[in-house]
Amino acid sequence: MAKALLCKGFGPPESLVLEEVETLPLGTGEVRVAIKAAALNFADTLIIEGKYQEKPPFPFTPGMECAGVVTELSEGVRHLRVGQRVMALSAKGAFREETVVEAGAVLPIPDGMDFATAAGFPVAYGTSHLALTDRAQLQAGETLLVLGASGGVGLTAVEIGKAMGARVIAAASSPEKLSVARDHGADEVIDYAAEDLKARLKELAPKGVDVVFDPVGGDYFDAALRNMAWCGRIITIGYAAGRIPQVPANLLLVKNCAVLGLFWGAYRKHNPQRLGQSLMELLAMWGRGKLRPHVSHALPITDYAQAFHLLSGRKAAGKVVLTLV
Known part of the structure; x- marks a missing residue:
């Protein structure tokens, strides 16, 4: 038995429950991980x-990375060993004491x-990396606008864009x-709660912005689109502002x-090789500082509800993490 955070019906974070559940069976090509x-x-x-x-069907455990x-280890898994520290993408849910994941979704820490x-x-850096490299093909010397720049994904886009x-x-x-x-490397900043985003962009980038990284959507997407070079x-990464923007084709x-759109999770199905390559490139970048x-x-x-509210209320900068003993 192991504790797991369960969603038994859609609702606010308070509707989640932390319960003892049966441990997951280990299948072919899988790895069991004690989550920290x-x-x-x-x-x-x-x-x-x-x-x-x-x-997902109920009940399910949320959480994508751990x-x-x-x-x-199941028989045939060669690139890992028992006792090794790892990071993993968890299709079965990460908010639990232990999980079972595909060996290909596990990387040594x-x-x-x-x-x-x-x-x-993996998720935040992986999203920004594939968005800026594969999708936007950001070039050195170009101007990159990052909306939601202090969030878990936005902050990684600032770092990766600067590194590029x-x-x-x-x-x-x-x-x-x-x-x-x-x-974390931003050259210029805009407080769009106190400043007009469109007007400030015209000041900072008179010829327009080459690439916009947008996990926010809503009015901010509209303003950025009108300031494109x-x-x-x-x-478009997500819609934290709540409104999915409509694009005027003219x-x-x-x-x-x-x-362009970027749904990072779909790479696991459509191009897992590129996903793995991207994560290895990111770890190399981390290693170089x-x-x-x-x-x-x-x-x-046990403070899962508070953690969810920190994220949804945009009160966190960077990542929010749940720890397990």
Whole structure:
């Protein structure tokens, strides 16, 4: 038996329950991991409320990524060993004391990286990396606008964009959040709670923005689209503002720009090789000191409701992580 956070019906975080459940069976090509930390993502807040594009059958355990120690390997798994510290993408849910994952979704944690940092590494960095490399094809010297720049995904886009040689403009909703973005490499900042985003962009990028990284949507997407440079690219990641924007096709024509989507989770199905390659590239960047993951809150799993509210209420900068003893 092992404790797991269960969603038995769509609702707020308080509707979740922490219960003892049967341990998961170990299948062919799988690894059993004793979880030490598991990170929240904005998608988790949508999943438990029934607002995500995927709706698992009840009861289910939320959580997409975790870090811990390998306790058991199925026959044929060669790249891992029992006792090894690992990070993993968990299709069966990460908010539990132990889980079983496909061996291909497990990576060793590099020396010097703690469990909380490792737990929040794959999804946020992986999303930003594939968005800026594969989809936007960001080039050195281009101007990159990151909306929601202090969030779990946005902050990684600031770091990766800077590492790729872009001029990074970070936009967020408070001076405190923008201070974090500056500390992680932003060249310019915009407080869109106090400043007009469209007007400030015209000041900071008179010729327009080459690439927009947008996990927010709503009015911020609209303002960014109207400030695109010739041949600019806007990457839609998510809709934290609540409104899914509608794209006026005439603006795409006039500006010769493109709106591209990035659903990182779909790479596991459609291009797992590229997903793994991307994560290895990111770990190499971390090893060279190019990335500095930021965990703003690490809470025990018993405080799961507080953790969810920190994320959904946009009160966190960087990642929110649940810890397990």
